[in-house]
Amino acid sequence: MTAATLAAAPGLEPRRFSAALPALLLLAITVASGSALQGVFSTVQEAAKADLHLTDTQLGLVQGLATSIPLAVLSVPLGLLVDRVHRIRILIVMAIGWVIGSALTAYTHSFALLFVARMLAGLGASTAVTVAISLAADMCPPAQRGRSMLILTLGKWLGTAAAFALGGWLFGRFGTSPFAGLAPWRGVHLALAIGAGAAILTLLALREPPRAERSSVEPLPIKAVFSRLWSMRGFLAPLFGGQVGVVMADAAAAIWAAPVLSREFGLTPDQFAGWMGLVIFGSGVTGSILGGVAADWGVRGGKQGGILIGAVIASAIAIPATLFPIAPSPVLFGVALSVLLTGGTITGLITATAITVTVPNDMRGLCVGLFLAVSGLVAFGVSPTLVTAVSTMLGGEAYLGTALAAVGLLVSVLACWCFIVAKMRTPIG
Template sequence: MTGIPGPGYPEARRARTAMAVLALMGFFLSMDITLTTLLIEPMKRDMALTDIEIGLLQGTAFGLAFGLSSIPLGRMIDSRNRMRLLVVGLIVWMAGMAGTAFASSVTLLVVWRIALGVVFALIIPAALSVIADLFPPERRSVATSLFAVGQASGQAFGILAGGLMFDALTRMLTSSPGLLGGLAPWRALYLAAAVLAIVLLIPLLLIAEPARQERKETTTATSAALRELWAYRAFLVPLLLAMLFCQIALQAAAVWATPVLIRDHHLSPGQFAGWLSAVTFLGGIVGALAGGQGAELGRRRGGRAGVLIPAFVAALATAPLSFFALSPGVPLFAGMLALNLMMGAVTATIGVIAITLNVPNEIRGLALGTNVFVSAVFGVATAPAAIALLSQALGGEAMLGQAIAGVSFPSSLLAAFFFLLAMRGARRTGIVGATA
C-alpha cells in the first residue's frame, strides 16, 4: 500500500516559531513534576503525609490518570484540532496547579494530581504529533529533542527557583507571618507557577493547526485504527516494554532523589537547589540533544530501526547508575544522578522519535497514547509506591537507597533487552511507501 502524500510541511520560519512555543509549553508542564518532587517533604510535614501517601500522590494517582486517559486522548489527537486541545490542556493545567496550592486535604491533593495526570496525557502526545507534522523525517529527530530540552529546562527551573524561593519565603515568614495571607511557602510556589503560565496562552492561540503528513489510510474509524496499530506489534510491543522499564528506573531517580538528600544527607531544599537544578538541567538537555542526534545517526546507518541503537546503550548504562542513592557523599551522588537523568532523557527522547518515524500519521497519536498508557499505569503509577513498600520491607525509611537500587537496576537491564527486540521488529514493519 502506498502512502498518501501530505499537502507539504509549513515553511521554516513558521515551523520554528511553533516549535519554540511548544518547547515553552513543555517547560511549564515540567515545572509541576520537579516542584512536587522538591516540595514533597515540606508538604509531608505540613499535611502529615506518610511515604505511602507520597507514593500515591507522586505515582499512583498521577500515573493512573495519566495512563488510563492516554489512549482515548491519543485517538482524539488523531482526529481533532490539536492546537485547540493544547489550549484547553494548558488551562486545565493552570487550574490544577492553583487547586494544589489551596488543597486542604490529601483527598483534594489526589483529585488535582488526577487532573494534572490527564492533562499530561493530552499535551505531550498532542505536542509530539504536531512536531511530526512541522518537520520532515530528516529534521524530526532534532526537532523532537528540542521539546525534550524544553521539558528539561522546566524541570531545572522548577528545582532552582522552587528551592531558592522556598527557603527565602520560609525566612521571610519567620519575621512576617502574615506575608502570604496564610499560605505556606510550598503553596505559594504552586500558585505562582499557575499564574506564570498565562503568558503562554496568547502565542499558543496564534499557532495554526499544521497539515497532517505521512498518511497511510484515509479512514479514521477506531476499529480500523486499532487493526492498523496491531499490524505494528512486532515493533511496538517490545518498544513499549522497553519504555516502561526505562520509566520505572527514571522514577526511582526523579521522585526519590530529593527525600534521600533531605533524610540521609541532612540538606534543606535551598542547600541543594542550585546544584540539583544544574544536574537536572544538564542531564536532561544533554540527554535530549544526544538522543536526538544519536537517533538521527542511527537512522542514517540503520534506517528507521537504527534510531534505537543509542537507546539500547543508554539503558545498559543506567544499570550501574541505579546505585546513586547509596553514594556516601553528595558529590558522587550528584555525578551519578546527573548521568542517570541523562540516560533517562536519551531513552525517552529516542522512544518517541522511533514511534513518529515507524508509525503512520493516522494512528500516531494512538501509538503515542499507548506508550503513555503503558509507562504511566505500570511505571509512573507503581514505581514510587513500589520503592516505598520495598523500603519498608527492608527495614523502614532508612533503607530507601537500597530500595531505589533494588527496583532500578533490574529494570534498566530489562529495558536494554526489549530495545533490542524492538529494533528487530522495526526492520519487519514500518510505514509502507515511506523512505528511511
C-alpha cells in the same frame, strides 16, 4: 482546503526544521510549563508531608496513582482525538488543567484533596506530550524529526530543572517572606501556577500544521487503526517495554531524590535546589543533543534497527547509575543521577522519533496515547509505591535510598533487554 485534500496533496510537505523552529519553541515552552508544575511537588514534598501529616506510602500514591489513573483512562481516547481534531485547542485545555491543579495544590488541607489536585496537574502535563509530539512531527520532514523531538525534550527538562531550581529558590524566599500568606511549599505552587497561566497565552500564536504521511485519504475507522497497530506489536511491544522501564527508573528518581537528599545528607530544598536544577537541566540538554543526533543518524543510515542503536547504548550505560541513591556523598549522588537522567533523555527522544517515522500519521496519536496509558499505569502507578513497598520490607522509611537503588537497577536491566529486542524487530532503519 479539506483534510482529505491535504492528505492527498504531494506538495504539502512538512516545513524544514529552520522554518518550523519558532513554532517548536512555543511547543517547548508549553511542555516546560507543564513539566515544572507536575514536578515541583517532589522538590517540596518533605514540607508538605510534615504540614499534612502524610506517610511515605501516601506520598507515593499522590506522586504515582494520582498521575497514572487518569492517564490510563484518558490517554487512548485523547490519542484518537489527536489524530482527528484540532490539536492546538486540545493543548490549551491541557494547559488550563495543570494550572488549576497546581493552584488547588496550594490550598489543599487533606490527603484526598491533594490527590485530586495532583491528578489535574499530572494529567495535563503528561497527556500534553501526545499532542506536542503529533504537532512537532507534522512540522518537520522525517529525516529532521530527531531535531524536533530534541526541542520538545529540552522543554521537558527545562521544566523539570525549574521545578527543582526555581521551586527550591522560591521555597527559601517564601520561608522569610510568605507569598499570599501561605506556607512556603504552598506559595511555591501558587506562584508557579500564576506564571504558567500567563504562559498559556503563547499558545495563541501557534497554528495547526497540515497532517503529513496519512495512510489513507479519509480517516481510518477506529477498528482498522487498532488492527494495524496490533500488526506492529512485534516491534512496538518491546519498544514500549524498554521505554516504560526507563520511565520507571527516572520517575522514581525524580520523585524520591529530594527526600533522599534530605534524609541521608540533611539538606533542605533551598540548599540543593541550585545544583540539582543544573544536574537535571544539564542532563536534559546533553541527552537531547545526543538523542537527536543519534535518532536522525539512525534514520539516514537505513540499517535494520539503526534508529534504536543509541537507545540500546544509552540504556546500558545508565544501568550502574541507578545506584545514585546509595552514593556516599552529594557530589557522587549528583554525578550518577546525571548519567541516569541523560540516558533516559536519549532513549525517550529516540523512542518518540521511532514512533514518528514507523507509525503513519493517522495512527500516531493513538500509538503515543497507548504508550502513555501503559507507562502511566506501570511507571507512575507502580514505581513510586514499589519503592516504598521495598523500603518497608527492608525495615522502614530509613531504607528509602536502598529501595530506590534496587528498583532502579532491576527495571533498567529489563529496559536494555527490551530495546535490544526492539532493534532486531524494527520495520525500517
